[in-house]
């Protein structure tokens with residue numbers, strides 16, 4: 001089975017946000033990068049599917065050439081090959097153009113099963129997985145925390161406000177991965193050595209212009225200074241009074 | 251007149267608060283709202299949707315098992331047939347699942363989890379967080395139908411509407427993935443994203459056995475949910491659905507109470523836009539106090555029972 005894990009390189013969660021001088025983007029000075037948290041789960045689930053059904057895992061990213069570091073790490077964990085769709089301007093990509101570029105490549109690869117993260121922790125769109133499935137015309141289950149694959153399909157569980165849904169689907173399918181689905185493996189020394197000879201292709205993505213236009217990027221309004229109302233249980237009446245009279249939430 | 255189609259969620263005929271807020275956001279732009287209600291009891295929610303501002307409600311008759319891809323295809327058709335200029339849904343589990351598919355059917359991009367929605371000269375604009383709220387972006391679109399999901403607890407729901415025009419419509423058949431079972435949630439248990447009050451516990455709670463104190467405080471507030479830091483979710487003390495933060499859920503309740511939580515940057519990203527923040531921590535230098543409106547320094551296990559009792563008294567006096 002041809003399996004694809006879609007992964008994105010994002011700033012680490014410690015990254016400090018600061019608008020760039022144009023006021024239309026963020027200044028990446030000093031940022032470090034990582035594989036988006038949920039994409040680690042996507043890769044792990046792809047490797048598990050390969051172990052169960054055979055086939056191979058391609059790691060697919062739309063991003064800068066520098067993302068080869070994160071792709072190489074995926075290869076070290078067991079993926080077979082990587083594809084970087086080289087993006088000249090990753091910061092202004094919208095979810096639609098991302099989904100269309102990924103869908104075109106997934107179709108060309110002849111994949112049947114695609115794993116993506118629930119959300120990428122940079123723009124927090126939580127949109128690319130179900131969008132690319134719709135462009136492909138495939139089944140899609142989002143925010144999956146338990147998955148059983150069988151020949152030709154599977155069942156997945158996802159949590160909603162009204163309870164846990166069990167969803168049954170046929171292949172081809174896109175699954176977006178939520179916490180609880182698996183514990184991602186670490187790369188071994190042998191894996192790291194082996195990854196050096198695995199192929200990473202760099203290609204131009206299908207040219208899809210963005211619809212999203214940035215008008216302004218700012219820092220969130222600063223919270224007004226708070227105060228310590230007191231110490232220990234003795235401070236409870238002061239807190240109640242503040243919640244009632246100032247915050248008006250009681 | 252500009253029409254906006256809104257996906258309206260309901261359960262047992264009761265319209266969901268987050269959907270009423272979404273209709274409120276759409277109405278506030280002066281547009282006509284066409285709400286689409288679906289699932290068992292869809293008709294029973296129609297009047298409430300009208301009251302919240304919907305001029306028209308389409309009730310999709312449920313034909314068999316729920317499928318989000320079938321619902322998305324129906325919604326895209328309704329958007330096209332009605333000539334709507336925008337499509338909105340709440341960024342609930344269902345909204346986040348369905349809205350991206352509707353957007354793709356319309357070959358339009360999606361603006362997720364917006365905290366501001368407006369229109370100037372016929373063009374829509376949104377405000378949405380980047381990097382879990384470390385920065386705030388204002389965006390518009392240069393093509394397609396304007397598709398967005400609205401963050402719960404941010405927009406005001408209106409009650410000034412009147413009886414809507416109600417139409418029935420048969421839901422499209424099929425679906426590539428279908429829901430075969432729902433394990434209902436414990437009655438009354440709210441999701442952190444939708445609750446007006448969130449009481450969260452961290453490692454300072456010392457162990458899973460003490461989270462009854464967090465639950466009791468949430469119950470005392472009413473309309474409250476329990477949340478958690480990643481440290482206690484990773485430790486298995488709490489379910490991951492409760493995790494608040496950059497790699498968990500982003501919440502914006504009226505009141506957020508952080509108990510025994512240090513206030514790491516990843517946690518703050520998920521709750522910093524709460525209207526009021528209370529922190530209880532034994533360390534007076536804990537970073538959480540930097541963004542809290544009101545803090546109590548001390549032992550959570552001693553303070554929580556006293557606070558719970560006081561909240562109960564305060565609420566009974568209302």
Ligand SMILES: Cc1cc2nc3c(=O)[nH]c(=O)nc-3n(C[C@H](O)[C@H](O)[C@H](O)COP(=O)(O)OP(=O)(O)OC[C@H]3O[C@@H](n4cnc5c(N)ncnc54)[C@H](O)[C@@H]3O)c2cc1C
Pocket residue numbers: 013037451452453454455478479480481482493494495496497498499509510511512513514515516517520530531532533536548549550551
């Ligand atoms: C990639 C990445 C993503 C992350 N995503 C998230 C996320 O989404 N959400 C999240 O929360 N974290 C996240 N984290 C983890 C984050 O960095 C912190 O480690 C975590 O938030 C700490 O949890 P805590 O505050 O419960 O524990 P601690 O930092 O250990 O804090 C415990 C606090 O309890 C106080 N305390 C101790 N005893 C008592 C007592 N008796 N009474 C009152 N107070 C007491 C202490 O003073 C301390 O401030 C992420 C980290 C990384 C690297």
Ligand SMILES: Nc1ncnc2c1ncn2[C@@H]1O[C@H](COP(=O)(O)O)[C@@H](O)[C@H]1O
Pocket residue numbers: 006007008036038039042060061062063095098102115116117118119120121123124125126127128129
């Ligand atoms: N540029 C990208 N390259 C590869 N995969 C991506 C990209 N952007 C998003 N994805 C995938 O889609 C998921 C959700 O992303 P998003 O919709 O941006 O939150 C991510 O976790 C990835 O699996």
